[in-house]
Structures are given as structure tokens and as C-alpha cells.
Amino acid sequence: MAMPWRRRSRKPKAKPAADLPPSTVPEIAISPHFRCPISLELMKDPVTASTGITYDRQSIETWLELGHATCPVTKQELRSDVLLPNVALTRMIQSWCEAHSALGVERIPTPKVPLSVAQAEEILSGLADAGCRRDAGRCGELARRVRALARESERSRRCLETSGAGRALAATFSAFSAEYFEFPELLEGVLAAMAAVGAAAVDAEAASFLAAPESLNVLVEMLRHGSLAARFNAAVAVKSLLAASSRATSELVSATEGMVEALAKLVREPISQQAMKAALAAIYYMVSEDERAAEMAVEQGIVPALVELLAEPERAMCEKALAVLDGLLCCERGREAACGHALAVPALVKRMFRVSEAATELAVSALWKLCGDCRRCSREALQVGAFQKLLLLLQIGCGEKTKERATELLKSLSGHCSGKQHIDCVDTVDFKGVIKHV
Template identity: 50%
Template structure:
């Protein structure tokens, strides 16, 4: 065995061909050098040629250009024009070579789609803007469908169309076509725009300004209420993106849109998909975090029992978002009153104080602190919190360490709970079997 190893010395010369392992492990198939990308040295799937005359695989040369390289990798010539021309001749030769060698396990390279150019993207967006200004809903829907299909083809297309101003054009067009009343016969263009917008997130300031107009917001609310399933999901995603991009002062104005809070609450209470629920929770958080009026309105929709149900059994991301909204609505007195009357409130919050995430801990401690700090004399919230282990968990948080604001609230919570300890027996917060649910 040792002598066999000594005889297998590496070759002293470099191989000028890339070899592909085939179905037969004892055989190797040489790949012609002209078919290999000079950058990756792999078989080219989408050969393109620079003005220097050198052909590369599109993905490799685009990655080279994206990092700011301004020269041809082979010739080192300056790239004043970085237009990539598809090399159809090389591509066909590669495909023929693959077919000829399929018995060796080589799969045929599929014909690549030609990516959209910046000129094509700009022209298509100009047509969409023109159709929107004319109020031509049918033409607008058709063109937006094309831009959406191109964006879904590849990440490169999305970047190209987005950099051409897709977000602003689509938002402006949506504002032009927005109507307060939702009519199925006229809703197609608006729903198509809402389905295309998420492809080009994040939105810029001009896009957000268009979408935050009263007409646009009323149309979004109409879709949230009466649109089909996909349309409602897309409307929730657009609303989440809008609220996450606006300053608090502007969010306060958005919160006053008639029916907006109720529509979001309905998506949370009657979930249609995890994606829609998460988007609605994030949107609701931005609303309650910036507007006391929105927090009160959300409480009036009966959102608290639904939030607690979500928290009983949900993944990390959903849990964090539900806790954020719950903490927000507990900032108003009506929210606390409803929470005091629900059997799951304190046990769920105590359970989520640890072992979910730092963000979940922050919101859970804050929510429990608001409840215990504001309860009336003789209220049972603090006593129940001690019974299910809040004191021990707060003490652990203070000892182990947490963020500054959370540590202050945990310290304050220890003081609030200390008077209720006495000889009370503590139970594990995870044991909900003895609790009666009021629903």
C-alpha cells in the first residue's frame, strides 16, 4: 500500500483542460478549453463576450464587474463599455458537445433567457407610467404583468428593473388608478401592481410618498378587506414596507385611514397564510408604536386573545412579532384591562421571558412590567406572575445580563413582585394544563 502511494505522484505539468467526472468512475472526459470560462474554469452555461473579444460565463463576469473591477480579466484592458453580448455560436457548440457526450453523463446546457437591459426596463416603465396617467387599466395591468414576469426570471433582472425606478413608477401608477371603492371589475390593475411591488423592495422616499396618499391608502384598505387571497397578502406586504420606511409623524397620519387598523386586525385574527400574518403583525407594530389612537383601535378589535393564541405555539419569528404588538397595545389602559381578564396573559408572557430570543425577552419583560406596574391595588396579576415563576426568571435575567432598558425593567419587576412572594409556591410557566381558557 505504501509503495502504491509513492507511485501516485502528482504530474509536474499543469493540465490545460478541465475534466468532468462521468458515470464511469474510471474514465474522465476532457472539456475543450474554449468551452471553459476563463474566470471559473467551469463549463460555460451562458457565454457572453466583452468588447475586448474575450468570452466568459455571464455569472462569473457579472460578479467580477459588481465588485468594481474595471478591466478585462484576461487582457487587462480597461472596460469603458461593460455591455455583455450573448455569444450564441459558442453556446450552440457547447450544447452540441453536451448532446454528443451524454453517454458519459453530461447533461445538455439549457438555452439561457436573455436578461433585460436597462434601456428595455426604462422603456417598459415609461409605458406603464403613460398608461397610468391615461387611466388605461387594461394596458397598465398587461405591462405590469410583463415587468413582474421579467423580475421573477432572475435576480439580475430585478436589480436592473429596480434601478430603473420600478418602485416609484409602480407606486405612482397605483396612486393614479386608486379608487376608494373596491370593484372586482376594476381591481385587476391595482392588484397586479401590489403583486409586483414586493419584487422591488426596499421602496424609496418617492414611492412611499405616493403610497401614503389618502387615495392609495384607501385602495390598499379595500384590497385588504375584499381582495382575493394573493391580493390581500401582497397588500399586507406593501403596507409593512410602507410603514417601516415612514417617520413616526407620517405613520401617525397613516393610522387615521378609515378601516386600516380593522383590516390588519382581521388578517391577524383570521390568518390566511403565515406570510400575511407576519406582515400584518409588523405593520400593526409600527402603527401602535407611533400612534396611541391606533393602539386603542387595535384593542377594540379584540386583538389581544388572538395575539396570546399565536404566542402559545408559534415559531421564533412569529413569536417576536406577536410580542412586539402585544407590548405596544399594553401601553394603553384599555389594552391592559383586556389583558388582565385573560387567563393566558401572564403565563404566556412569563414563558416567553427566556429561551426564545433577546428580542422576545425584551418585549415579554416590557409587557409584564406594564401589567404589574399599572394594576390596581389588590389585583392578582403580580401574584399570578410570582406563582408561574416570573420572580426567578427576572432574577436570572438581571444576573446573567440583558440589554440596558430590559435590565432596568427586570429590576423594577423584581421590586414589584417581591412583596407578593411570601410563602407562595411557584410553578413552571410552561404548565398550562390547569388553566381554563375563556374561549
């Protein structure tokens, strides 16, 4: 016989704290001893200053980097900038986090002891010695360690940078460049370490190692046939080299067979946004110093790629594309290539506003170079509203050089207006209306 069905009463399940209404979520009380006196947040890496007060490492280091030499709490002068890890307090905070894990509190990781200047110098000295001894295995090991430390924390990266990591790595790269096909992994690892430490680590001495003929040939080989990571790191190395070099060195780099071609290809056929930015910066340094480099870049078909990049919503990418294009327009071939592109003038006019002050200056400079002696470009500029935008730019203000070029450009465009078009350009401009169309 079938038993009648009964509804069993069940107690409602307790909702987790994250699902409770805000008014019912229990407030977690954090001991004042666990809070940083500067940020008032739970400390993740407690360290004790010379005055005996404990702070979170990031907060007190930021305080010291701003130039302060006193303790934020006691106002006493700090006798030393050495910060000692407070291991006991760290463990207490970790225990407290574990006790409140049910309320969503995550356990803070055990802080790593930051790299000291002495340790950094010891590693870099060992790298230099291994390079002199032609010990490729030891060089590769130390290069990997430098890369790992640079990625571990910003403090360690800065420590390596100020300790001369750029010079040591560049010297190692130069020492083994003549044997690239025998030690490809070593040289790629060295470049990866340089990229991790940062471009600022490449000073004039480091640049002299990278500018050696063998080093430049290896960089071109990596840009052409290396892995994606190797191509990116090589582009960063070339950019860092050019940023720290003189005009003579820049001309030497651009004259290296295949260099401009390889960098231009990274712009036309990008492997990543970061690699393209590095290539654009490198090309900019070359074309701003050497007209021959600008002509070579134009021959590689870079102008259409730059015009397309002007449509990029990211400000940094747009600025870099404008800077390179403005540099290429200094040579006749660059102006011819831009004049022959249907979107060059409209894109430049559009980028006169709504990007940045630097982009505005570059766009005006590029238009000034394009429309100076070209009736076709001048007519296109008039058709897409360049006259009104230039008037507005002078009205709201800009730099002296940009103001001078905008004024010359207005005179040039005015000379290409005729009849009713001239009257419309000058007499009927309503700045309120122009603002709506900018």
C-alpha cells in the first residue's frame, strides 16, 4: 500500500556572509596594531623603522621616496633608511586572517626579503666575471636570476637598475654576439633580463656595447627570425639603445642592414601591442635624427600602417603613430606617400582634438608639412573642416610653435579658398557651433 506523501519541514540554509544584505553582514574588527599608521589598511609586509614604529613596507617606502627623512608618527629624524621585517607581527596577522577566513578574509602571503644593493652588486659582478671567462652556462644562470628578481617586485627592479644591471647585461650580450648561432638561448635570455629591468637601465655605456656591429647584427637577426618573445625583447633593446645614444650612433643603427626593414615589419604586421609600441619608438628616434632612415622607412610601406593606427582609441598608440608620421613627413618621399593616401588628411584633422595636447601639436605639425605646397591636401583639409578646427585651436590656446604653424596653415588654406567658400571659412564661423562638431 502506498504511503501518503508527507512534506517534511526543512530549516532554511544559512546564507553565506557574501550573500547577506549589507545591513546584516558582520563588520570585521581589525586591531589597530595590524593597521599601517600611514594607509590605515591591514599591513601585508610589516617593517620596523629606526624609530621603532612599524609600517607597511609599501607605505613607508613611498614616504621615503618622496624625500621625507622623519618618522611619520614620532616626527623624529630617521637615523637610517634600513627597514627591518617584523616577522612576529607578520605571523600574528596571518593567524588572524586564518581565524576570519569564513568571513572572506584572505591570508596575507609571507613577504619575501627584498633584494639589497650588496646582493644586486654581487650578482652583477658575478655576471661580468662569467662573461670574461666565457662561461656561457653561468651567464645564462645569472641572467635568469636577474630577470626573476626584476619581476619579483618593483623595489628589486629599481635596485638592479641603479646597481648597473643594464651595463652588465649589455656587456654580456656583446661578448657572445659573434657566436649567436652557438648560444641563441643565452643571448635571448640576456635580452629578456634587460627588458625586465627596464629601458632606464640602458645608459651611455650600456648603449656602446649594444651598438657594436656584432650586437646590432644579432638584434636584426632576432627581429627577423626570433621567437615572439625574442622579437619583442629585441625591439625593446633597440629602442633603449637609441634613447641613450647620440646622433652618430643613431645613424649607425639605422644604417645596419635590415634594421629599418625589421622594425617597419613589426608595425605593419604586429605580433603584440607592446612590440609595436617599441618598434614605433625606435623608428621615431631614427627618423628624427636621420633623413635617410626616414626614406628607408617610407620605402618599407610604413605610412599606410601609421595612418591606420591614427584610428586607434588608445592615446599612447595614437601619439606614437603621429610622432613617427610627423618625422617621416620631413622627407619628400614621406610627403608623397601621405598625399597619396586617401585617409591621411582626414585622420590628421580628426586627431587635432580629443586625444591629448601632444597629439594636437603633432597633428598640426603634420598638416603644416602636408598642406604647405600641396593644393590637393589643402582642398581635402578644407573639406573635412580643418579651417574651423584651426580657428578653434587658436581661440582656446596652444603652444607658441603650434600657434605659429596653425596661423601659417590658416593663411595657406585661405589662399586655396575661392568665392563663397572663402566667406564661409572666415565670416560665418560660430565657435559655439564649431565646438559641437569637434
